[in-house]
Every structure is written in C-alpha cells, then in structure tokens.
Amino acid sequence: MAAADLRTHDYDVVVIGAGGAGLRAAIEAGAQKAKVALVCKSLLGKAHTVMAEGGAAAALGNVMGEDNWRVHFRDTMRGGKMHNNWRMAQIHAQEAPDRVTELEAWGALFDRTPDGRINQRPFGGHTYSRLAHVGDRTGLEMIRVLQDRAVHAGLDVHMECTIVRLFVVGGRVAGALGYFRETGRFVLFRAGAVVLATGGIGKAWQITSNSWEYTGDGHALAYAAGAELIDMEFVQFHPTGMVWPPGVRGILVTEGVRGEGGVLKNAKGERFMFRYMPEMFKGDFAETEAEADAWVKGDRKKNRRPPELLTRDVVAKAIVREIAEGRGTEHGGVLLDIASKQSPDYIKQKLPSMYHQFKELAHVDITKDAMEIGPTTHYVMGGVKVDAETQESTVSGLFAVGEVGGGMHGANRLGGNSLSDLLVFGRRAGLHAAAKRGAPPSIPDADVEATMREALQPFERDGENPFAVQSALQAVMQRHASIIRDKSGLETALTELEKLKGRARNVGITGSREYNPGWHTAIDLRSLLVVSEATARAALERTESRGAHTRSDYPDSDERQAREQIVIKKEGERMVVRREAQPPLPADLIKLIKEGA
Amino acid sequence: MVEQRRFRVFRGTRQQGELKEYQVAAGEGMVVLDAVHAIQAEQAPDLAVRWNCKAGKCGSCSAEINGKPRLMCMTRISDYQAGETITVTPMKAFPVIKDLVTDVSWNYEVNKRIPAFQPRAPDAPDGTWRMYQYEVERPQEFRKCIECFLCQDVCHVLRAHGKHAEFMGPAFLVRAAVYEMHPLDEADRRSYLREAGGIGYCNITKCCTEVCPESITITDNAIIPLKERVVDANYDPIAALWRKLTG
Numbered sequence: 001m002a003a004a005d006l007r008t009h010d011y012d013v014v015v016i017g018a019g020g021a022g023l024r025a026a027i028e029a030g031a032q033k034a035k036v037a038l039v040c041k042s043l044l045g046k047a048h049t050v051m052a053e054g055g056a057a058a059a060l061g062n063v064m065g066e067d068n069w070r071v072h073f074r075d076t077m078r079g080g081k082m083h084n085n086w087r088m089a090q091i092h093a094q095e096a097p098d099r100v101t102e103l104e105a106w107g108a109l110f111d112r113t114p115d116g117r118i119n120q121r122p123f124g125g126h127t128y129s130r131l132a133h134v135g136d137r138t139g140l141e142m143i144r145v146l147q148d149r150a151v152h153a154g155l156d157v158h159m160e161c162t163i164v165r166l167f168v169v170g171g172r173v174a175g176a177l178g179y180f181r182e183t184g185r186f187v188l189f190r191a192g193a194v195v196l197a198t199g200g201i202g203k204a205w206q207i208t209s210n211s212w213e214y215t216g217d218g219h220a221l222a223y224a225a226g227a228e229l230i231d232m233e234f235v236q237f238h239p240t241g242m243v244w245p246p247g248v249r250g251i252l253v254t255e256g257v258r259g260e261g262g263v264l265k266n267a268k269g270e271r272f273m274f275r276y277m278p279e280m281f282k283g284d285f286a287e288t289e290a291e292a293d294a295w296v297k298g299d300r301k302k303n304r305r306p307p308e309l310l311t312r313d314v315v316a317k318a319i320v321r322e323i324a325e326g327r328g329t330e331h332g333g334v335l336l337d338i339a340s341k342q343s344p345d346y347i348k349q350k351l352p353s354m355y356h357q358f359k360e361l362a363h364v365d366i367t368k369d370a371m372e373i374g375p376t377t378h379y380v381m382g383g384v385k386v387d388a389e390t391q392e393s394t395v396s397g398l399f400a401v402g403e404v405g406g407g408m409h410g411a412n413r414l415g416g417n418s419l420s421d422l423l424v425f426g427r428r429a430g431l432h433a434a435a436k437r438g439a440p441p442s443i444p445d446a447d448v449e450a451t452m453r454e455a456l457q458p459f460e461r462d463g464e465n466p467f468a469v470q471s472a473l474q475a476v477m478q479r480h481a482s483i484i485r486d487k488s489g490l491e492t493a494l495t496e497l498e499k500l501k502g503r504a505r506n507v508g509i510t511g512s513r514e515y516n517p518g519w520h521t522a523i524d525l526r527s528l529l530v531v532s533e534a535t536a537r538a539a540l541e542r543t544e545s546r547g548a549h550t551r552s553d554y555p556d557s558d559e560r561q562a563r564e565q566i567v568i569k570k571e572g573e574r575m576v577v578r579r580e581a582q583p584p585l586p587a588d589l590i591k592l593i594k595e596g597a
Numbered sequence: 598m599v600e601q602r603r604f605r606v607f608r609g610t611r612q613q614g615e616l617k618e619y620q621v622a623a624g625e626g627m628v629v630l631d632a633v634h635a636i637q638a639e640q641a642p643d644l645a646v647r648w649n650c651k652a653g654k655c656g657s658c659s660a661e662i663n664g665k666p667r668l669m670c671m672t673r674i675s676d677y678q679a680g681e682t683i684t685v686t687p688m689k690a691f692p693v694i695k696d697l698v699t700d701v702s703w704n705y706e707v708n709k710r711i712p713a714f715q716p717r718a719p720d721a722p723d724g725t726w727r728m729y730q731y732e733v734e735r736p737q738e739f740r741k742c743i744e745c746f747l748c749q750d751v752c753h754v755l756r757a758h759g760k761h762a763e764f765m766g767p768a769f770l771v772r773a774a775v776y777e778m779h780p781l782d783e784a785d786r787r788s789y790l791r792e793a794g795g796i797g798y799c800n801i802t803k804c805c806t807e808v809c810p811e812s813i814t815i816t817d818n819a820i821i822p823l824k825e826r827v828v829d830a831n832y833d834p835i836a837a838l839w840r841k842l843t844g
Contacts, residue, residue: 042647042649042657043647043657043701044705045744046649046650046655046656046657046744047649048649048650050649050650050654050655050743051650051652051654051655101724101725104725104726105716105719105724106714107714107716107775107776107779107781107782109728109733109736109737109740109775109779110733111730111733112728112729112730112733114730115727116726116727116728116729117725117727118725119730134737134740135737137654137740137741140654140740140741140743141740144740144742148708148713148714151705151708151709152709152713157705159702159705182694182698182700211648211649211650211651211655212648212649213649244626245624245625245626245627246624246625246626246627247624247625247626247627247628247631248626248628248651248652251651251652252652353653353654356653357652357653360653360671360673361626361628361652361671361673362626465638465639465642466642467637467638467639467642468638471638509642509643510642510643511642511643512643514610514645514694514695515645515694515695515696515698516642516643516645517637517642517643517644517645517646518637518642518643519643521642
C-alpha cells in the first residue's frame with residue numbers, strides 16, 4: 001500500500017454528505033470564499049432528501065396569517081415532548097421563513113396560493129398550515145435547486161466516495177480518509193473544518209424507509225473521533241409505511257396523505273385515532289368525525305384538526321396497539337383512506353407520486369381504495385451533540401448538521417421540520433466551518449496507513465458473507481429495539497450485538513476492489529454496530545416513555561427525566577453512557593409554551 | 598407464493614463481460630431490484646449495482662431489462678411471463694464501470710454548462726415574488742425529472758451515434774426547459790441550446806418520452822417549445838427585436 005494508492009487533497013472545509021444539509025452547508029462555506037469539497041456516498045442528487053415528500057415547515061403565514069415563529073417554536077417543543085435543545089428550536093423557527101424564501105430566489109417552484117405566494121399545507125403537530133411544498137415531491141425540488149446552486153458556484157464534488165475515518169490531532173480536526181467506490185482507491189482530504197451531513201441510521205432495522213446509505217456513518221465517525229452523541233434512544237418510526245406486497249414493505253407513505261384529509265381506519269372500519277388523544281393535546285383536535293371533516297373541507301376557523309394529524313409518535317403507537325389488539329388487516333397493517341375524502345383529480349394533483357407508487361408497486365388505485373400501511377423506521381432524532389449557534393461538536397473543527405446532528409427535535413420530530421432544519425442549520429454550519437478555516441494539524445502517515453490496512457482486511461479473509469451479518473443485525477434491532485422496548489429485550493439486543501461485532505470482524509470478501517458492494521457492506525457494518533449499540537444503550541438507560549421512545553416496563557413519562565439527556569462517548573474501547581441535565585428554558589419561553597403564542 | 602425465476606445479469610467491465618445466469622426465489626410483489634439484491638446477498642456479493650430509494654424517486658437503479666431502459670425498482674417481476682428469463686444489462690449509452698453500474702459522469706458535466714437560473718428583481722418589498730399556480734405548473738412538470746438518464750440511454754443520437762460531445766441529450770433539454778419556462782427567469786439560453794447544446798440533433802422520435810419513468814412529456818412539452826424559441830431567435834430577426842423591445 002504505497003503512496004500511489006492514495007490521492008491527497010487540501011481544502012478549507014470538507015462537507016461529508018450531499019443531501020439538503022450538506023449542500024446548504026457547502027454553498028454557504030463557498031459563499032464565504034472557503035475552498036470546499038462536497039463528498040457524497042452516492043451520485044450527486046440521489047441523497048435521502050429526494051425522498052422527503054410533505055414539505056418544509058416555515059411560519060411564513062401565507063395561508064394562515066396568525067402563524068409566526070413563536071407558534072412554530074411552541075409546536076416543535078411540544079412535539080419533541082419538551083426534550084429539545086430549546087435554542088436550536090428557537091433559531092429554527094425564527095430563520096426557517098428566510099431560508100425557504102431564499103430557495104425561491106435560487107429557482108425553487110413551490111406550489112402557490114391564489115394570490116401568488118408560496119402555498120402551505122397542514123401537517124401533523126403544526127397548529128397552522130405551515131409546510132411549503134411541491135405536490136408530494138418537495139425534497140426532490142429542494143435537492144435539485146441546491147444541487148444546481150452548488151454546481152454553478154463551482155464547488156468540487158467527489159461522488160461515490162465513502163469516508164471511513166476522521167483524523168483528530170491535538171484535539172482538532174485534521175481531515176478525513178475515504179475510498180472511491182468506482183476504483184476502490186483511497187483519498188485523503190486534509191482540512192481544518194469538517195462538516196458531517198451524513199443523515200441517519202435507519203438501515204439498522206429490517207422495516208425502514210431508508211436507503212443503503214443510511215448506516216450511521218457520520219454518527220460513528222464522530223463517535224470514533226471522540227465527539228459526544230446524545231438522544232440516541234429517540235428513533236422515529238413513521239406511522240405510515242407500505243406493508244404489502246412484501247417487496248415494498250417499509251417504503252414511505254407521506255404524511256401529506258393525512259394532511260390532505262386521509263383518515264386511518266382499522267380492519268373493522270373504525271376511525272380509531274379519536275381514541276388516542278394524549279392529555280397534552282386535548283382540546284386542540286377535533287372530537288367528532290363531523291368536526292374533522294369540516295376542517296378538511298376548509299372551514300378551519302370554527303373547527304379543529306383531525307386526530308390523524310397528531311404527532312408521529314402518537315399515531316405510530318396507536319397503530320401498533322390496534323394491530324396488537326387484533327384489529328389489524330390481513331397483512332398486519334391498518335388502512336389509510338383518502339379515496340372517500342377527496343376527489344380523484346384532487347388526489348392526483350396533490351399526491352401524484354403516492355398515486356404512482358401504489359399503482360405501480362401494489363396495484364392499488366388510491367383514488368378508489370384504501371392503502372394498507374404500518375409503521376416504518378424513518379428518522380433518528382439523536383445525533384452528534386452540537387452547539388446550537390454554530391453546529392460545532394465537542395471536537396474542535398468538527399461540525400454536524402441535519403439528521404446526524406442531535407438536539408433540535410427532542411424526543412420526536414414534527415413532519416416538515418427536517419427540510420427546514422437542513423436549510424437553517426446547513427447555512428449556519430457552512431458559515432461557522434468557513435470561519436474555522438486555517439492550516440490543519442498534520443496527520444501522521446502511520447495513522448493513514450493503518451486505516452487503509454484495516455479497511456482492506458476483509459479481502460484477506462475467507463470469512464462470512466457481510467450481507468448475512470448485516471441482515472442478522474437488522475433482525476436483532478427490529479425485534480428488540482423497535483417501537484416498543486423493555487429492559488430484557490434491550491439487554492438481549494446488547495448481548496446479540498456483542499456477538500455480531502465478532503462476526504463483523506471476520507467477514508470476508510471475494511472479487512476486486514472496484515465497485516464491490518460486499519466490501520462496502522463490510523465497511524458500513526462497522527458504523528451500523530456503533531449506532532445500534534448506542535441506540536440500545538441509551539434506550540436501556542432512559543427509564544421512562546417519552547415521544548418516540550416507549551418502554552413497556554416504564555409506560556409513563558417521568559418529568560424528572562424530561563430535560564435529562566443520555567450522552568454517549570467513547571472511552572478507550574468502551575462505550576460510556578451518562579446522564580446530563582440540559583440547560584433550563586428561559587422564563588419567557590416557558591410562559592410561551594404554557595400559555596400559547 | 599414463491600416461484601423460482603431465471604435471471605441473466607451482465608457481469609464484467611468495460612473491457613470484457615458476459616451474461617451470467619442466476620436462479621432467484623421470487624415472492625409476491627418483488628421487483629427486479631429485489632432479485633438483483635437477492636443475488637448479491639446470497640450468490641454474488643461483488644455484483645455491482647446502484648440504488649438508493651427503491652421507490653422510483655431517486656433515479657439510481659437505471660438499467661436495461663430485456664433490452665428496455667427501465668428503473669429496476671419500479672419493474673415488477675410478475676410483469677414477465679412465468680418461465681420467461683429476465684435479462685438485466687447496464688445502460689448502453691454510457692461506458693460500463695462494472696456489472697450494472699455505468700459511468701454517467703458526462704451527464705454532470707453537461708449540466709454544469711447550462712446557463713444558471715437568473716431571477717428578475719423581487720416583486721414585493723420583502724424580497725418575495727408573486728407567481729401563480731398556472732404559471733408554475735409548466736416548469737414543475739420538468740422538475741419531476743429524477744436524473745435516471747434513461748432518456749439519454751434510449752436517445753439514438755447518443756446511443757447509436759455517440760454524439761455526446763455535440764448533443765446535451767433530452768434529460769438536459771428538460772433541465773434547460775425548467776429555467777427557460779420558469780416565470781422568474783431572465784437568462785437567455787438560446788445560443789447555448791443551438792450551439793454547445795446541439796438541440797438541432799433531436800429529430801423528435803419521442804423515444805425519450807416513452808421511457809421516462811416520471812411520465813414527463815419530454816419531446817412535446819420541453820424539446821419542441823425550446824426548438825421553436827431557438828429557431829425564432831435565429832431566423833426571424835424582427836421577432837427577436839420585437840421580443841427584445843417588449844421583454
């Protein structure tokens with residue numbers, strides 16, 4: 001493994017991940033005249049952001065003039081079950097409108113209001129119609145706009161490049177090592193500022209809306225570099241994924257279906273969400289079908305929102321309960337029906353890709369029949385602990401933004417708050433990373449050599465198939481660390497993960513280094529094991545139920561743990577778990593949340 | 598309801614390769630991408646394939662299935678008759694990297710050269726614009742493009758004649774159409790389309806429209822109106838002058 005095997009680049013800022021957050025960060029760092037590399041695991045423009053359907057939440061007040069950042073902040077904190085980093089939630093609510101408007105200046109074509117402004121749709125947990133959207137393909141629009149902006153700004157893009165290690169020298173970030181999928185050759189990026197924008201961890205479960213990329217690379221890289229992870233017990237299971245046929249299980253069905261009036265029914269035809277109103281939201285939602293229907297028809301002053309628009313954690317758990325109590329469908333789901341609530345033309349205009357998806361993949365016409373749906377792993381609220389203003393982690397020069405960053409969404413993320421999160425904090429991360437530029441500390445050659453050697457080890461072994469180990473890991477997490485958890489299940493998960501670590505160390509690869517998915521899977525396994533263990537350990541530590549984290553042995557929320565965070569850090573070879581109190585909210589914000597905006 | 602299905606998959610590189618046969622147990626609702634993954638997981642871990650969303654939204658898993666350009670994730674195995682062999686090969690208009698993965702980097706180079714979006718001054722003092730739904734719907738159709746490059750693959754100008762250096766291809770005519778028909782855009786891309794873009798190479802066979810998984814009416818709605826603009830600008834100086842005067 002001589003130097004010939006390694007290409008080296010010098011940059012001011014290296015952004016790892018090219019979804020909405022990475023693109024926005026790179027654009028901003030470029031605008032600050034930093035020399036920027038944008039590194040993506042797939043081709044440019046294919047990141048998970050393209051799958052975001054519903055919209056970007058921003059209190060523009062275009063549809064309901066009563067909206068403002070205070071209401072958005074309050075909704076976010078209540079949706080996050082008061083566990084959010086309050087300052088991030090505040091910055092997010094305040095800056096989201098400017099970030100969305102800015103996209104329009106860059107060419108985004110949002111759906112319009114009758115008076116020609118950006119239209120906004122209702123969504124779960126949002127008091128007012130708040131999501132700027134483009135039919136049900138908002139993420140695709142966003143990524144294409146940002147992609148073209150980045151391309152025309154002349155940023156360097158390194159496609160199909162997976163980062164395997166960050167280098168920290170003397171407490172400061174010094175660079176990152178990766179390999180190109182096409183050639184299997186290594187590349188060293190030297191930079192004083194690295195922005196992680198790698199997305200989530202959903203590939204650790206069997207039933208997931210996430211793609212092959214979502215193996216928690218950024219979480220694992222940061223952890224290995226000595227940064228702290230927080231809130232890893234909070235994994236969002238989206239209430240509506242496809243359940244049938246088996247080949248499509250887990251594929252996302254947008255919350256926009258419910259936003260546009262879709263209702264949830266069990267196999268007996270009962271509209272069950274009225275029975276699952278949490279105490280915190282009593283009085284905010286419709287109590288009868290007639291009231292909910294009137295709201296959907298547009299009479300939003302006199303009527304309250306349908307209970308299908310409760311937060312995702314509440315809806316997902318209600319569905320699990322209906323199924324567990326024997327009121328599920330033949331294939332283990334419940335029904336989502338929009339056909340009986342909206343006209344075929346309206347459905348096709350507002351939800352074109354859902355119409356297409358069900359028609360092609362399930363042979364179901366959603367303008368005529370109900371969809372069979374059930375929960376699917378969707379999003380991790382937990383991530384790298386960052387400073388609210390700058391997105392810098394506890395390691396100097398290392399930033400994390402978007403899904404890989406932690407804190408903003410607390411115990412449960414509201415739909416629509418992810419796309420706006422990417423924009424708001426992407427910009428901030430890019431700004432502050434650019435400010436951090438400067439000659440990085442030099443990386444010892446021996447560390448680079450050792451990292452490359454370790455990455456290539458699977459080629460030297462006649463070991464187990466990495467796909468078999470990955471699928472065993474997904475089975476463990478699905479069974480023991482899914483929506484409903486308990487102590488013995490989580491302990492079993494940890495025991496099983498320990499065994500899987502051994503198996504992962506022994507996987508073997510055949511074939512060459514060129515575009516070899518077996519090898520890629522072997523490397524991704526290392527990240528999957530870190531994030532799976534972190535999730536299980538944090539879930540075991542949190543002895544209460546809150547938001548997306550539900551313990552059958554601790555079914556209630558415990559107010560003493562509300563603002564306590566589970567922090568995970570690497571010490572030697574051990575994963576250490578501790579609790580830390582979050583800073584209290586200022587009095588004016590507590591008042592705002594209690595009394596309304 | 599599982600049945601054994603026979604697949605032939607291209608295995609190899611730019612220099613050499615062959616169709617290899619695999620048996621796959623196909624369950625209900627399985628798509629071709631599932632079969633490729635099953636082969637990868639159980640029989641050939643080094644089988645190279647691109648994919649991301651598995652829901653027809655990212656345009657990564659483009660290939661040719663029994664010779665037709667398609668997304669593997671949106672092609673159901675049950676669409677092929679029982680007993681029929683399903684052959685999966687890489688896109689033909691691009692160089693093979695390995696197995697089903699092709700080098701599509703040329704497309705990204707083409708996109709870089711399209712003159713960027715350039716909005717008019719904001720309509721309102723707060724820096725926002727007013728656009729109406731009927732105005733945005735036209736470019737919104739082109740924004741459905743998922744960059745799968747299947748239209749590039751099927752286009753005979755690229756596929757059969759290899760005019761990559763002279764012709765931008767239907768996918769990027771669609772991209773240019775987004776901005777050309779954007780209500781706010783003020784840039785002029787006509788000389789680019791005519792010269793570097795080579796729009797004249799398109800002779801409207803509509804093959805691109807047929808393969809588009811997003812059902813974008815590429816030829817009629819994007820290319821023909823762009824051709825008209827280019828021709829008007831080029832051959833009718835009075836019309837061009839008039840447009841310049843009236844905006």
